Amino acid sequence: MKLNQIWSRRIIIAYLVITLGIRIFYESELGSYFWISFFTGFLSLLFLWALVKSGYLNPNWFWFENQQKGGEGQALPEKISSGS
Numbered sequence: 001m002k003l004n005q006i007w008s009r010r011i012i013i014a015y016l017v018i019t020l021g022i023r024i025f026y027e028s029e030l031g032s033y034f035w036i037s038f039f040t041g042f043l044s045l046l047f048l049w050a051l052v053k054s055g056y057l058n059p060n061w062f063w064f065e066n067q068q069k070g071g072e073g074q075a076l077p078e079k080i081s082s083g084s
Contacts, residue, residue: 001056002055002056002058003056003057003058004058005058005059005060008057008058008059009059009060011057012048012057012059015044015048016048019040019041019044020041022040023037023040023041
């Protein structure tokens with residue numbers, strides 16, 4: 001099963017916002033144990049990476065691929081070489 005790019009983007013953004021919110025909320029309760037928050041963030045990113053790598057999520061990494069393929073969005077400026 002593979003999600004389309006729009007739903008993949010929405011799920012990734014929601015997942016990142018929710019996990020960041022949870023980490024910020026609980027970090028104050030952890031006191032000096034910041035490594036627990038770091039480890040939780042690492043595991044959540046690892047889980048997200050596994051979903052993308054397995055092909056379940058299919059993000060197009062926002063506007064980067066569209067610009068490279070000549071799709072929608074503003075084109076990247078081309079390098080202008082000055083003739084000497």
